[in-house]
Amino acid sequence: MTKPTEIKALVFDVFGTVVDxxxxxxxxxxxxxxxxxxxxxxxxxxxxxxxxxxxxxxxxxxxxxxxxxxxxxxxxxxxxxxxxxxxxxxxxxxxxxxxxxxxRLDPWPDSVPALNRLKRRFIIAPLSNGNIRLMVDMAKRAGLPWDAILGAEVVRAYKPSPQVYSETVDILGLAPAELCLVAAHNGDLAAARRLGLSTAFVVRPTEHGPDQKTDLNAQQAWDFVVDDLNELASQLDASID
Structure with a gap:
């Protein structure tokens, strides 16, 4: 398990993890x-x-x-x-x-306040399959306080292709473990872990509606498993203070 103090940046799956x-x-x-x-x-x-x-x-x-x-x-x-x-x-x-x-998607209620908390200590950016203009428009409307826009269009590949994660590590000038992927999808996290990234699983039990059957719990021992992004921010705060 990664020591939380090693993490310098957090990148986020967006559809389902940050927005509904x-x-x-x-x-x-x-x-x-x-x-x-x-x-x-x-x-x-x-x-x-x-x-x-x-x-x-x-x-x-x-x-x-x-x-x-x-x-x-x-x-x-x-x-x-x-x-x-x-x-x-x-x-x-x-x-x-x-x-x-x-x-024009709305953030989950915890997303904006938690991202603002995390932004004070870490680089934060989307690592989404969404293109740059889509991410910018969404961020401006929803108030998502990204430091940069990263993801598929930047590396011209779609998750979970390995280069999406490895090239993002390189773009940020970090070691893989210093970059934490935050996602509500076990498959996304598994692909990131194979490249050495740190991982945080956020439970979003209604992403697919009230009868959701997938991603209701962590399928591996991710570095963090939380019920919302505020809990992630609190865990990271506690580990550093």
Whole structure:
């Protein structure tokens, strides 16, 4: 286990860990669906759209497709979902606007105060599959106090590809153990640990809604296991003081 005092920077998975993507996408989709498919549930629509996320990135991780930013994948996935749902007649402008739902997600209640606490002692940045503009827009709207924007578009690869973690360590000029990945997803943490990063698991039991079945508990002995980001900040404060 890493000594907490070795940690100099924390990088964060964002979708699900820092922000509530499901509620935000459902909120943005509701008005669109009211116009085009009032029989569809906005949360189900958000879930269907999100299910296209990993397969689309796998095309790039596997080398079958060159890197494109997540905004592009999200829009392509949205067009697929609309066609599959039998939704016709939406204009390109409407589709573009709905695709910006991912730029307007709300943080979990603990995220902003905890990030501000952590920022006082550590470098903090997203390590997200989201592209730079998406992360900047989200941060400005939600008040996420990042020191930098890092992640997929910076290294032109999607998590959990190893280079996302190793190149981020190099960008920050740190030893791997000095960088801690904070995530609500065991798979993300496992990939980071294989590259020597420190790890912190945050339980987000409703990321996928009230019937969530995955990532309800830590599957390995991560360096930190916490119920929210304030608890992580307190543990790090206690270990340093």
């Amino acid at each position: 993507w499901r509620s935000g996408v459902a909120r943005e989709a509701a008005a669109f669906l009211q116009r085009h498919a009032p029989h569809l549930d906005a949360f189900e629509f958000a879930d269907i759209w999100r299910r296209e996320y990993s397969p689309a990135m796998e095309e790039i991780r596997s080398g079958r497709r060159p890197y494109v930013r997540l905004d592009v994948l999200h829009r392509e996935n949205l067009v697929k979902v609309l066609k599959r749902s039998g939704i016709t007649g939406a204009t390109d402008a409407e589709i573009d606007e709905l695709n910006l739902a991912w730029h």
